Amino acid sequence: MKQIPTIKSTSGWLRSIRQINAILRPLEFIEKRTQKYGDFYQVTFKNSPPTIMTSNPKAIEEIFTASTGTFEVGRGNKMLSFLVGDNSLLLLDGKEHRNRRRLLMPPFHGESLQKCSEQIVNITNKACDRLETDKPFKVRSLTQEITMRVILSVVFGIDSGERYDRLRELLTTLLETFNTPLNSSLIFFPWLQKDWGKFSPWGRFLLLQQEIRTLIYAEIKERRELLASQNIETKDIFSLLLLAKDENGEGMTDEELHDELITLLFAGHETTASALAWLFYWVHYFPEVQEKLRFELNSLGNNLNYQEINNLAYLNAVVSETLRIYPIAIGTFARLLTKPMSIMEYDFEPNTWLIVSIYSLHHREDLYPNSKQFDPQRFLNRAYSNYEYIPFGGGNRRCIGSALALLEMKLVTATILSRFKLKLTSDREASRRHRPMLPVRRGLTIAPPSSFEMRVESKID
Numbered sequence: 067m068k069q070i071p072t073i074k075s076t077s078g079w080l081r082s083i084r085q086i087n088a089i090l091r092p093l094e095f096i097e098k099r100t101q102k103y104g105d106f107y108q109v110t111f112k113n114s115p116p117t118i119m120t121s122n123p124k125a126i127e128e129i130f131t132a133s134t135g136t137f138e139v140g141r142g143n144k145m146l147s148f149l150v151g152d153n154s155l156l157l158l159d160g161k162e163h164r165n166r167r168r169l170l171m172p173p174f175h176g177e178s179l180q181k182c183s184e185q186i187v188n189i190t191n192k193a194c195d196r197l198e199t200d201k202p203f204k205v206r207s208l209t210q211e212i213t214m215r216v217i218l219s220v221v222f223g224i225d226s227g228e229r230y231d232r233l234r235e236l237l238t239t240l241l242e243t244f245n246t247p248l249n250s251s252l253i254f255f256p257w258l259q260k261d262w263g264k265f266s267p268w269g270r271f272l273l274l275q276q277e278i279r280t281l282i283y284a285e286i287k288e289r290r291e292l293l294a295s296q297n298i299e300t301k302d303i304f305s306l307l308l309l310a311k312d313e314n315g316e317g318m319t320d321e322e323l324h325d326e327l328i329t330l331l332f333a334g335h336e337t338t339a340s341a342l343a344w345l346f347y348w349v350h351y352f353p354e355v356q357e358k359l360r361f362e363l364n365s366l367g368n369n370l371n372y373q374e375i376n377n378l379a380y381l382n383a384v385v386s387e388t389l390r391i392y393p394i395a396i397g398t399f400a401r402l403l404t405k406p407m408s409i410m411e412y413d414f415e416p417n418t419w420l421i422v423s424i425y426s427l428h429h430r431e432d433l434y435p436n437s438k439q440f441d442p443q444r445f446l447n448r449a450y451s452n453y454e455y456i457p458f459g460g461g462n463r464r465c466i467g468s469a470l471a472l473l474e475m476k477l478v479t480a481t482i483l484s485r486f487k488l489k490l491t492s493d494r495e496a497s498r499r500h501r502p503m504l505p506v507r508r509g510l511t512i513a514p515p516s517s518f519e520m521r522v523e524s525k526i527d
């Protein structure tokens with residue numbers, strides 16, 4: 067049997083230092099390991115199953131194409147149940163997971179998705195109305211407002227009203243709990259999750275969560291009554307979930323509905339908001355990228371056609387490169403082997419964890435020469451396989467919102483660039499002479515710092 071490079075378990079303070087390093091400086095941490103141990107190595111822990119980390123395309127292909135039932139994912143995502151509940155898609159496996167995905171996928175694809183285009187553009191236009199010439203604005207606040215409004219309207223089918231406004235406010239505040247690298251530790255160290263009243267981070271989190279739950283349950287009750295009394299033709303995800311029945315003719319319980327809605331709301335807007343903020347950063351950091359992008363957008367003329375925007379080659383390359391250089395999720399979900407499996411001629415026992423390092427894959431010099439350089443052109447020069455470029459993961463856990471996220475990134479960019487000339491603020495311009503902005507940890511993801519600002523140079527008539 068071939069021996070895989072192994073990082074031996076440590077205990078006590080050394081282990082804690084490793085963990086803290088991985089939380090506070092995730093990219094340096096993962097880069098150092100890849101440099102030292104290669105693209106396929108094992109980490110062992112005392113009294114826990116080993117974890118295999120890989121950024122090897124061949125191994126990734128074997129993992130993503132393994133037969134269903136080879137892995138369990140819910141157990142690894144258990145740490146998220148405090149946020150999304152126990153009935154979330156993220157925690158399901160096997161038949162239950164398959165059925166739930168089947169139910170959730172259609173509204174995020176094809177014609178249903180294209181119908182969201184107009185909503186996305188309207189929401190973007192409304193959010194941008196408040197931008198004033200020469201006044202700096204926090205880019206992440208703007209992109210987050212847009213993506214939150216989009217996901218609420220896609221999931222709930224509503225975009226105004228008292229309950230909706232309150233829900234938006236509460237969800238935004240709740241997610242601010244994890245907006246710094248230090249606060250993100252709350253997710254990784256359950257012993258920090260102590261309720262010391264409303265002035266402690268966890269106490270505040272619990273209060274907000276309770277208020278959100280009350281609002282969603284009220285919405286579920288109202289929507290159930292409405293669907294029972296009227297035969298309304300509605301295609302939003304909320305109604306689809308409400309009407310869905312399993313093979314025994316049973317519908318989803320209020321608790322199941324709540325957990326799934328919360329999952330979609332969280333998974334669906336934080337990630338896209340960070341990706342969009344990066345996109346605006348890169349497009350304005352490299353004037354030549356902006357110039358090419360504007361040239362391509364201008365070629366469409368004055369009437370923005372959503373389908374045409376979605377198909378633009380250079381815009382697509384800019385979006386792809388944005389998600390390559392700093393993938394919002396640096397790794398896939400952890401997959402736990404439920405049966406023996408051979409990967410790259412190494413044999414693994416059941417109860418072994420497998421994690422694909424998206425960040426290390428996206429920085430392989432053999433695939434992405436000069437990988438630290440932002441260069442959309444690489445996506446025009448060659449096509450990457452589903453095992454070489456994976457911002458949305460892969461296999462049966464591949465992100466269900468990838469098409470929505472990509473459409474959103476393109477339409478928001480086209481809309482904002484058609485209305486404004488933006489600039490990085492002076493601090494960022496000064497730093498351009500030195501080095502580009504670096505990502506920071508934000509909960510489970512990496513993101514541009516919340517302090518990242520831009521300003522409107524001029525409005526385009």
Ligand code: HEM
Pocket residue numbers: 155156167329330333334335337338341393394395397398399400457458459460461462463464465466467468470471
């Ligand atoms: C740029 C934006 C986004 C990125 C980078 C992203 C990335 C990811 C990744 C890496 C995974 C794990 C895949 C794996 O382990 O193989 C995932 C799963 C998931 N994503 Fe996204 N995502 C984004 C946007 C969205 C949106 C807009 C939604 C909206 C609904 C969404 C919903 C989900 C869900 C529900 C899962 C779990 C799938 C399952 O367990 O079967 N994501 N995403």
